[in-house]
Amino acid sequence: MDSDAIKHLSILIVEPSITSTRFIEDQLKRLDVRNIDCCESGAEALASMRKSPPDLVASSMYLPDMTATGLIETMRGDAALEDISFMLVSTETAFAKLDPIRQAGIVAILPKPFSSADLRKALVGTTRFMDCPSPALGKDELEELKVLVVDDSPLARKHIRRVLSALGIKQITEAENGLEAVEILDHSLFDLVFTDYNMPEMDGEKLTRHIRGKSLQRSIPILMVTSEENGRRLAAVQQAGVSGICDKPFDTDTIMKMIRSLRAEQRRLS
Structure with a gap:
């Protein structure tokens, strides 16, 4: 095929x-x-x-x-x-x-x-x-998903939005950095967070630690989409509590597998 x-x-x-x-x-x-x-x-x-x-x-x-x-x-x-x-x-x-x-x-x-x-x-x-296939979720479930995309690059946010939209996800909110994301998370509930690592004001690691330690949405899945190559820094991010890390550039298969896995885990715990 x-x-x-x-x-x-x-x-x-x-x-x-x-x-x-x-x-x-x-x-x-x-x-x-x-x-x-x-x-x-x-x-x-x-x-x-x-x-x-x-x-x-x-x-x-x-x-x-x-x-x-x-x-x-x-x-x-x-x-x-x-x-x-x-x-x-x-x-x-x-x-x-x-x-x-x-x-x-x-x-x-x-x-x-x-x-x-x-x-x-x-x-x-x-x-x-x-020809992006559905990540094995129903159309209604995909449309109900609320996703927060956090990245200081407008081009990167646009690309991630295109990938998520191709999967059938429609409710997508954007933030330019971790501080803006924190403010949004204080007022709105989400099902997934996609965040970059390197950002001004508050980077992806600090955002993850804030969500896991201080947010009202501490169990929300967090996917780190990054071009960071420093193994020590990525290890710190994993310890901070990200649900998954994928490289830039990433492929749709990676995103689909992560969404399937995270949603399955959410259903198991609910």
Whole structure:
């Protein structure tokens, strides 16, 4: 089923190197993908997308006229392009360089060179996001779920909202940081909290500790969605009482499994 969905994807490669473009094309064709277009610059890619939107953009980090971060931020700010999936193909490993692009909502970050298995996983994630299945909950139950999304990045909040909306969740409230989330939680009840780790005012760990120790909703499931790579910090978050941690970029399968598990545990305890 996944293989059949993959081969029908339309993919735009944005890569200034002819050699890298050919490598990506060859790897895609090995997975039976045939609808492939190529561009060398960000401006050319944007023009191509506006003319014929692809299902997925596979871009290098550094383009002649902009970075991949600038490209995806432009896409996310354009109503006609904001829902197009984005994949970064790059040798870049610096957290400071990669974090902004993770925040914008991407399906994968592939190293150069990447393996066929890594590419296939990214493409499967794209197809599942496009046709997002229900997380084994009834439609009414999904519509009744009240979710609080806490992240200082507007792009990240927008991406998480898109994923949750695709699952059928409609009651979504947003907060820009932990302090704002605390104020909202003092006045409204929620079924789930999605929070980032690194935020100003109050980060995800402090928010989690506040909810578990001082909130009237101490048992609410808390999912940490973060690009944080420091193992010691993540261990501290787990000790603070998060219900689950998933990386940025995350896939819909991860979110679905977490929601299924958390809702099952809630029903067991109720």
